[in-house]
């Protein structure tokens with residue numbers, strides 16, 4: 001809520017409540033929190049163009065030390081981040097920390113840490129010709145607010161609403177999503193379908209790796225310890241290219257995927273000219289389904305073709321039964337998600353023929 005007061009977001013009750021979504025309350029109950037959020041939003045209405053921190057302090061919404069918070073955080077970030085060099089060999093790199101501090105808390109709480117979250121040069125989203133360049137410390141929220149992503153992926157906001165919660169999205173970086181190598185990382189699957197290229201650097205030399213070649217086995221990467229991710233880039237979809245992302249989890253929101261999938265498909269006169277299909281939760285690594293994509297390429301989009309593609313996809317996966325579902329369930333989910341991609345992207349298809 002303090003973050004909301006310091007942001008320049010419209011002070012509507014809806015935005016104030018959205019700012020704290022994903023927080024679980026075990027003591028006071030949600031209605032009183034909602035009422036407090038609405039009251040804060042109402043107080044902020046008078047702010048107009050005044051600096052958010054100054055206004056919130058003047059109105060006693062935030063304690064007085066927030067008036068100088070910007071400078072204080074800046075000084076702190078200089079002392080923590082410094083320049084991005086490898087002067088601290090072996091230091092644990094941390095993006096937003098939403099994964100590493102959960103998975104390895106005891107191991108790293110006293111370790112030497114290199115924070116990348118605010119490191120200059122590792123943030124930002126820009127368009128360069130037909131390509132999009134993304135800094136690995138870009139957060140999910142940055143992506144949601146990016147005009148490039150909004151323009152080229154009109155449904156981007158609805159995809160990202162399926163990913164964690166606002167507080168996590170404000171911290172979770174795209175680089176962290178790739179490097180934690182979770183087989184169900186939502187952005188890993190998203191960018192696998194875009195066939196993204198990654199640039200790694202060891203501080204001196206850079207090298208490029210396709211995201212699809214990064215994962216060698218469960219949580220094993222084609223990356224040396226000293227390499228940090230410097231940039232992500234991908235070709236923006238052209239007018240013949242369609243894109244879709246699907247995710248199924250036990251709960252629609254605030255949950256990780258049982259299976260997720262994304263597709264980028266280029267079509268000319270209903271013939272598929274190029275396709276990348278990615279899926280998570282169906283193998284030890286996030287995967288591009290290359291055989292299925294190869295089968296689809298050069299063919300006319302029909303219900304029969306999709307049924308055959310679904311059968312081929314089943315030969316490329318090796319899901320395991322775990323807390324997210326049984327092997328059989330995950331196989332079924334992948335089939336359904338592939339059909340869902342085509343139903344969404346090719347509205348002329350006869351749904352009843354696909355699902356029978």
Ligand SMILES: Cc1cc2nc3c(=O)[nH]c(=O)nc-3n(C[C@H](O)[C@H](O)[C@H](O)COP(=O)(O)OP(=O)(O)OC[C@H]3O[C@@H](n4cnc5c(N)ncnc54)[C@H](O)[C@@H]3O)c2cc1C
Pocket residue numbers: 092093094095096097098099100101102116136137162163164165168171172173174175176177178179180184185186187227228229230254255256257
């Ligand atoms: C409550 C909760 C809900 C979540 N829900 C989802 C969800 O719905 N979908 C999903 O995909 N994930 C989810 N996650 C997992 C996590 O938030 C994401 O994977 C996130 O993108 C990780 O990014 P981060 O910056 O926090 O990574 P960090 O924890 O900072 O780092 C993860 C790994 O990446 C490395 N790393 C980070 N940046 C770089 C870099 N530039 N170069 C080299 N190495 C780097 C770190 O060293 C570490 O090994 C959730 C996590 C929590 C706590």
